[in-house]
Amino acid sequence: MTCQELNLHLDNYVRKESTAESDGDAITAHLSTCSDCRRLFEERNELERSLQFVRDSAPRSSEELDARVLANYRRLVSEPAVAPKTILSRPAILAWTAFAAALLLGAALIMMRPKNTVTIRTQNPAPQTIATSPATSEPVRSTTSQSKPSIHARHFPKPRHQSASPDPALASAQVVRSLPEGFRSLMYCDELSCAQDMDMIRVQLPSAFVMRSGRSLPQPGGLVNADVLVGPDGIARGIRFEQ
Amino acid sequence: MDNLQLSSDADLLTRLLAGDERAFVALYDRLKSGIFRYAFYMTSSKTAAEEVTQEVFITLLKEGRSYRQTRGDVGAFAFGIARNFVHRIERRERPYLPLPVHDSPLENLASTLVAHSEDLSGQMIRDEVAGRVQAAIASLPDHYRQAVVLCDLCELSYEEAAARLHCAVGTIRSRLNRAHAILAQKLEPLRRGADIRSTGTEGCLT
Secondary structure, eight states, X not given: OOHHHHHHHHHHHHTTXXXXXXXXXXXXXXXXXXXXXXXXXHHHHHHHHXXXXXXHHOOOOOHHHHHHHHHHHHHHHHSOOOOOOOOOOHHHHHHHHHXXXXXXXXXXXXXXXXXXXXXXXXXXXXXXXXXXXXXXXXXXXXXXXXXXXXXXXXXXXXXXXXXXXXXXXXXXXXXXXXXXXXXXXXXXOOTTTTOSOEEEEEEEEEHHXXXXXXXXXXXXXXXXEXXXXXXXXXXXXXXXXXX | OOOGGGSOHHHHHHHHHTTOHHHHHHXXXXXXXXXXXXXXXXXXXXXXXXXXXXXXXXXHHHHGGGOXXXXXXXXXXXXXXXXXXXHHHHHHHTTSOOOOSSSOHXXXXXXXXXXXXXXXXXXXXXXXXXXXXXXXXXXXXXXXXXXXXXXXXXXXXXXXXXXXXXXXXXXXXXXXXXXXXXXXXXXXXXXXXXXXXXXXXXXXXX
């Protein structure tokens, strides 16, 4: 028997429990030759004696305890039966938790959804509400501003297209329909290139720029408000000058 | 008249929950001693051990319907409750100084004097050793302490202890082995003291 094997059987040997006779003989033989294991055996033997003292010193429970427990039992039994609680299993708790989390997430997504309102800065003294393009029936809130040429952007929903038509003649007409009313197209715009939502940006442009584009102005000079439709790629799709 | 002694713990639990007081008393007699001893060795306090025992049976009455036979015997179920209450008491008592081994040493000493007047010194030495060993056990990490208390003090088999602690028998063996090594190390001064005491002062004086 090796020291390691003896270590495995030592507890049982010390407790004189379920040690096979052959193992017992082997342990005795090993202990007679190995001083380290003999010292370990003596330590464990001493510990076992000490543990026996602890076992012997344990007090007994009092009779008052028995009386108290019995009184508790009688009291609880005599109480009117309470409907048993519905105990949910762990998978059920997890499923309900996941469901609640999904609900919360859905609510959060709905609340964070971009709103279809456009805030426009104008130089009008009083706030006014103007209608947006036919694509969005929601009102556009307008605020006043005395600042220099400025840009303010809001999300602009994708114009509602009619179903794509394979006819090339109709495709050119689609260019017009793909932009809201009043906007001039700045680039070729079809179902493919203008299929996604666009942002409308209110900009103030020098009147010279507007005149260069061939538009006449009643009062040359100064700034002109314009709405620019910008696609998700950052490229302007259309422009509308304020009347 | 049915014989309650032959009924299984699970059967007794079912009957006591239905209001059978004799079944309750029978189950209480079976489990009380083990729970009380476990709680006493874990808390080193008779008062706390009685509190735990009482709470275990109250909980057994209130929550007994949640017991499932597939998850172990009633003893293991009650042990789980006792273990929770012991942890609760330990948390509650943690801010205070460790309790003495006995709640009332003077009372114990008096009873010792009466009961063992002929072997007083031997009894006092045994009590002292027991107190030190219990303190050493209390200082062990919890998983070692549980193994020592269940196997060495409550005298459960390795298999029973493994079922109570929801671990493998091999785990219990290794924890016990390690715990014994730590205890032997902690109690080394006590052993040396015992050697000196057995030698006596005569050796120094002569």
